[in-house]
Amino acid sequence: MLSFPRSTEKLYYSDTFLYQTDSLVSKVGNNYVELAATVAYPEGGGQEADMGTLTLSDGRAIRFIHARKMYGQRANIAGFPDIQTGGVVEHVIHPDDVQHLASLRTGDAVQIGIDRIRRAQLSLSHTASHLLYLGVGQIRSDALAWTLGCHIRPDGARFDFGVSRRFTSEEVQAIEQIANDFVTRGSTVLTYAHPDHIDARYWACEGNVIPCGGTHIGDTAPIGRIAVRRKSMGTGKERLSCQFDEARFNVASFHAGSCGIASGGEPS
Numbered sequence: 001m002l003s004f005p006r007s008t009e010k011l012y013y014s015d016t017f018l019y020q021t022d023s024l025v026s027k028v029g030n031n032y033v034e035l036a037a038t039v040a041y042p043e044g045g046g047q048e049a050d051m052g053t054l055t056l057s058d059g060r061a062i063r064f065i066h067a068r069k070m071y072g073q074r075a076n077i078a079g080f081p082d083i084q085t086g087g088v089v090e091h092v093i094h095p096d097d098v099q100h101l102a103s104l105r106t107g108d109a110v111q112i113g114i115d116r117i118r119r120a121q122l123s124l125s126h127t128a129s130h131l132l133y134l135g136v137g138q139i140r141s142d143a144l145a146w147t148l149g150c151h152i153r154p155d156g157a158r159f160d161f162g163v164s165r166r167f168t169s170e171e172v173q174a175i176e177q178i179a180n181d182f183v184t185r186g187s188t189v190l191t192y193a194h195p196d197h198i199d200a201r202y203w204a205c206e207g208n209v210i211p212c213g214g215t216h217i218g219d220t221a222p223i224g225r226i227a228v229r230r231k232s233m234g235t236g237k238e239r240l241s242c243q244f245d246e247a248r249f250n251v252a253s254f255h256a257g258s259c260g261i262a263s264g265g266e267p268s
């Protein structure tokens with residue numbers, strides 16, 4: 001198979017708290033812009049995409065409302081059944097700003113910035129979702145083996161599981177307790193790449209390792225109390241969702257490299 005001729009450097013892997021960067025336009029589409037490098041996380045692994053602004057050299061600001069990864073290559077990496085590596089990130093432009101694309105050319109310099117509060121919320125939500133997932137793994141490993149999907153929003157996260165018997169309220173309570181114990185311990189969260197594939201990423205906490213390419217916070221404490229709820233989605237399908245209404249965002253100190261919630265780094 002021929003490889004796709006372009007790729008976007010994914011700066012959100014190397015620094016979760018990098019909120020803006022200078023980049024170059026690699027393609028202008030009818031309603032999107034592809035960049036040589038981006039800080040914007042494209043929708044994937046259940047996590048919603050970042051939103052933000054492209055600032056042109058003449059000062060005009062173009063809002064993007066979505067980011068998507070395209071033209072990745074299927075890769076055969078143990079533990080990553082659906083992974084696609086490489087590819088480009090397309091930034092989908094706000095309908096009211098599409099007019100500005102007419103004067104944009106491949107090779108033009110732009111600055112890209114993301115909504116950093118939304119990113120911090122998604123990173124916290126994604127981290128909380130893993131704690132819920134670890135709880136399910138301890139209490140109902142049968143459900144974990146039938147994970148149907150997940151959705152990570154700024155204000156909450158949910159998983160759908162295939163099950164032959166429903167979650168009991170006692171099980172939900174036990175799962176919630178396990179998740180909250182991680183928060184109480186204020187455990188360190190690490191994210192790092194597979195040694196052979198930079199696009200194959202891991203999340204790790206207290207020795208629990210989950211393949212994941214999303215964005216996360218560096219420690220569990222800011223999540224605050226996690227509330228877990230169960231919902232039946234019909235015969236054989238259950239949904240567990242988590243919310244964290246006490247999450248601590250030190251918004252005033254948000255800036256690149258230090259945002260009040262520590263960045264996950266490479267394991268030493």
Ligand SMILES: [Zn+2]
Binds near residue numbers: 212
């Ligand atoms: Zn993750």
